Amino acid sequence: MQMPDPNPAILSRKAAVVRRLAEALPEGAVIHAPEEVRAYECDALTAYACPPLAVVLASSTEEVSACLAVCHEEGVPVVPRGAGTSLAGGSLPTADAVVLGVARLNEVLEVSYPDRMIRVQTGITNLAVTGAVEEDGFFYAPDPSSQLACAIAGNIAMNSGGAHCLKYGVTTNNLLGVTVVLMDGTVVEIGGGHMDAPGLDLLGVICGSEGQLGVVTEATLRILPKPEGARPVLIGFDESEIAGQCVSDILKAGILPVAIEFMDHPAIIACEAFAGAGYPDCAALLIVEVEGSDAEIDAQLDRIEEIARRLDPVELRASTSAEESAAIWLGRKSAFGAMGQMGDYICLDGTIPVGELPRVLNGITELTESYGLRVANVFHAGDGNMHPLIIFDANTEGDLEKAEALGADILRLCVEVGGCLTGEHGVGVEKRDLMEVQFDPADLEAQMRVKDVFDPKWLLNPAKVFPLSVSAGRRAA
Amino acid sequence: MQMPDPNPAILSRKAAVVRRLAEALPEGAVIHAPEEVRAYECDALTAYACPPLAVVLASSTEEVSACLAVCHEEGVPVVPRGAGTSLAGGSLPTADAVVLGVARLNEVLEVSYPDRMIRVQTGITNLAVTGAVEEDGFFYAPDPSSQLACAIAGNIAMNSGGAHCLKYGVTTNNLLGVTVVLMDGTVVEIGGGHMDAPGLDLLGVICGSEGQLGVVTEATLRILPKPEGARPVLIGFDESEIAGQCVSDILKAGILPVAIEFMDHPAIIACEAFAGAGYPDCAALLIVEVEGSDAEIDAQLDRIEEIARRLDPVELRASTSAEESAAIWLGRKSAFGAMGQMGDYICLDGTIPVGELPRVLNGITELTESYGLRVANVFHAGDGNMHPLIIFDANTEGDLEKAEALGADILRLCVEVGGCLTGEHGVGVEKRDLMEVQFDPADLEAQMRVKDVFDPKWLLNPAKVFPLSVSAGRRAA
Incomplete structure (x- = not known):
């Protein structure tokens, strides 16, 4: 169905902009039919949507530059878009804006193992980067849950993380260089395959700038040798505080696991009902994964078990095989599916000092009760990156607003204890009003x-x- | 001896500025007697020197702020100074400038092992940071050769590295947050102990900005668990190209040693004459160090030896004890002392893609011969960070200029092959004219x-x- 645009001023503006874009770009690159631009009206923060003026799907750095130059001259806002998986509304359009998508820019341009780097176009998915090098024993470390779909462009815009970032850092720690197109169409190279560079380091400020400084079309990424293997241990406690203590104790002992995941009681119950992974019914579960050679894994797991035993766990089960590892991860990996069955949810993303875990978990419980809502906590405890999932009912009037208000209070609490508003999802539209808290x-x-x-x-x-x-x-x- | 200032305009200006600084700062913080400011006329690039207008030695962030506010109002340039160990002239004064030293700001403010971080005042030396945490099994990774003397302030200004940066990255990869005082005296906090942060990441642009954006008075640094142990293997080849190939092959195989050091024939001969470490007389030597548990070290050294054997080494000696390790490192660690006995030298600092090592080594030899000078190469080969040492005679007229011209040509070659002007020393005054090459x-x-x-x-x-x-x-x- 043809959707009429309600605003005549925007309509005539649109015709002029679309004409100029169509002149500057190859056929098929400019999308402007109302029923087609609808596909770009939102990202993964689906509570908000707005069809854009037009959509440009660029296939090269030159096309990105041509699009930006036209919009710059015409004074048209541009919303850059990778794969559209942002949970923070990072690529949510406005009615007067052109969405500039880079998904067609998906080539691997260069791989150098001696320099441990890969150069890619940024429309490539996160997982495809590892796919390009894993046969040779390498991988790209940042691993957002959406890695099958999300684009490197979005990873750079939001400085994305993932379960591995305790050991390997987030995107900014694995990014060596970018080709970035500025709003006036100028193409700039920043960083590259070599170590360091003279002059000001503008790479850090580009990474995590949420598409507000330029459109990144190519990226040089650090790749790392794959460890020989990895195995988890499952540790259950009957108090959340003690689980938090266990996380602290492991890190204090100088052990650096590749991941420390935390699930609270509501999350355990939901995951167990959904996946039947054999989790114990307890207040808090940790999954601690270590990697290396078999001997190295055994040595690390021994030390972790020793630390956990001192805290009187109700469950302590180290994996000794690939099957046991899969069983331990099964529940955790189905967490988001399991929560979906409990109702609609908002997934928050705050970070806190690891030592503040017990205090913040208590605070979240108190706040949630005061709102009469439910919350489940499944998160990367090792680096204090919390993802409280607030359950609500989208069909109950006022419930979304209540959930959003609770979310804001929880993020305020994160800032109050010395943490921050976002770990890996970015600010986008979701948290822009909370920036004044930080x-x-x-x-x-x-x-x-x-x-x-x-x-x-x-x-x-x-x-x-x-x-x-x-x-x-x-x-x- | 009282040194008369030759310029009366600077002299009266000086009186006014010194008066205002003395009013704003405690007794003993402002140094202005000509014989006292002489101590600050240069840093470790001793070829250049100029006594400053005055020197302020601040003891707190507030004093740094007070000094900057006065200079801002008076329009006086400020040259920030850590420990004055810059090889690039980063803290070389000008006659009209106030040197602002932070060496008195040397306290450890906070240590958190669960968050793997330490917060320090930036006048503290690099080695003292590790000193504060090593009894608990942690260390701070960046390790410039000057680590006994150099300050964290200078490490941040120059984004310093060291032998360990192949595995652990340079300063920017180990810096979590800073307190920085802007030129008008405003105190700004950037980053902190928590993972990531919303908003623009200004930390990257501060790190490596060579004291041109603000004066960093406090820093939050990443600390890491100390590995159980480390051991090197010494590998000698009768061709430099093959040694370069060996570096590539090790990294390509997915092994990530903690350091790969390279010495060419002139460096081997000089070090051997100086230290008698038992090095073979060959074209190129590699020292490859790996770390971990004993079993892990053995497994990695076995793989490295297997790779090296395929390339027909003239020497292959893996350490099996602390004594053997010390013997292997002895020559390398005396390299700078050994070179000092050969004559005066300039130490360059360029980086190149690791795959270009053979080509650049050949190019350096050709260039050096065309200038009729001598060069020795001792460097961090694993991350392509070259440190050619150009030997010259300071007492021969024109020899320094010839050495500088050769240095510039070598750095041009580094840029030409896709590398850059500096790895860890910074641009300072030394390389400012070469910035247009990059x-x-x-x-x-x-x-x-x-x-x-x-x-x-x-x-x-x-x-x-x-x-x-x-x-x-x-x-x-």
Whole structure:
């Protein structure tokens, strides 16, 4: 069905912009029929949606540059998009914006094992990067849950993490260089395959800038040798605080597992009902995975078991085979599916100092009870990256708003204990109003001034990250 | 002896600035007697020296802020200084500048093992950071050769590395947060002990900015569990190209040693004459060190030996004890002392893709012969960080200039093969004129615009990093 655009000013504006884009780009690159642009009206934060003015699907850095140059001249905002898997609304369009997708830019350009690097176009999926090198014994470390679908472009925009980031760091720790197109169409190279570089390091500021400074079309990524093997141990406690203590004790002892995952009682019950993984009915479960050679794995698991035993666990089961490992991970890996069966949910993403886990878990319980809602906690405990899942009913009026208010209170608590608003999902539209909880006006002003330098007209993803009231003077009307 | 200042305008200016600084700071913090400021006239690039207007030795973030606020109002340039060990002239003063030293800021503020972090004041030495945590089994990874003396402030300014950075990365990969004082005296917190943070990541742009954006007074650093042990293998080849091939083959096989050091024939001969470490007389030596448990070390050394044997080494000696390890490292660790006995030298610092090692080594030999000079190569081969040492005679007129010209040609070659001007020493004054080899005018303009945002008057370390002709319009006369 043809969807009529309600606003005549936007309609005539649209015709002019689409004409210029079509002149500058090859056939098939510009999408503007209302029923077709609908496919781009939201990302994985599906509570919000808005069809854009038009969509450009670029196939090269030159096409990205051509699109941006036109939009720059016309003063049209641009919303960059990777695979559209953002949980924070990072690629949510506005009605006056062109969505610029990079999914067609999906080639591997170069692999060098001696330099432990791979150069790719950024539309490639996260998992395809590892796919390109795993036969030769290498892998790309950051592993968001959405890695089968999400694009490296989005990983760079949001500085994505994953279960492995306790040991290997997040995207910024694995990114060596980028080709980035600025809003006026200029193509800039930053960093590269070599170690370090002279002059200012603009790579860090690009990574995690949520598409507000430029559109990254190529990236040089660090690849690492695959460890020989990995095995988990499952540890259950009858108090959350003690599980939190166990996480601290393991890290304090100088053991660096590849992942420490935490599930609280509601999450255990839901996962067990869904997947039947044989989890015990207890207050908190840890899955601690270590990697290396068999001997090395055994030695690390022995030390972890010794630490856990001192805390009187109700369950302690180290894997001795691939089958046992799969059984231990089964419940955890079905967590999001299991939660989906409990109702609608919002997945938060705050980080806290690891030592604050017990206090924050208690605080979340208290807050949740005061709202009369339910919450389940499944998260990367090793680096304090919490993902409280707030369960609500989308069909009950006011329930979404209540869940969002609870989410905001939980994130305020994370900031209060010395943590921050986001670990790996980014700010997007979801958390833009909470930025004032984390930063004072001088901090936000300093950050906006950096955007001023890269994008003086504030056309790139302008309505994201900063509270709208704070960025109002800079954005076009 | 009282040194008369030759310039009366600077002299009266000096009196005014010193008076205001003395009012703003406690007794003993402001040094202005000509014979006392002499101690700050140069850093470890001793070929250049210039006594500053005055020196401020701050003991707190507040004092740094007070000093900067006065200089900002008076329009006086400020040259920040850590321990003064820069090989690139990063803290070389100018006659009109105040040197702002942070060496008195040397406290450990906080240690958290569960969060694997330490917070320090930045005047602390690199080695003292590890010293604060090693009894508990942790260490701070970046390890510049000057680590006994150099300050964390300088490590952050130059994004310093060291022999361990093949495995653990350079300073930027181990820095979690900073307290930085801007030129107008504003104190800003960036990053912190928690994983990631929302908003723009300004930490990367601060690290390696060579004191041009702000003065970093506190830093949160990543600490890591100490490996159980480490052992090297010494591998000798009768051709440099084959040694380069061996480095590539080890990394390609997915082995990640903690260090791969390379010495060419002139370096071997000099070190052997100096230290008598029992090195063979061959074209190139590799020292490859691996770490972990004993079993893990044995397994890695076996694989490395297997790779090396295929390339027909003239020497292959794996350490089996602490004594043997010390013997293997003895020559390498005396390299700089040994070179000092051969004559005066300049130590370069370029990085290249590891695969280009043979080509660049050949190129260095050809260039050196064409200048009629001698060069020795001792460097971190694993991450392509080369340190050619150019030997010259400071007492022969024109020899320093010839050595500098050769150095510039060698760094041009590094850029030509896809590498860069500096790995861990920074640009400083030493390489500022070579920045145009690496970057085109648009790149340099973009970098200078970032400095504009942090330091609009260009008062912080203004005569560094950028070619003077390029930054002329921005710097005060």
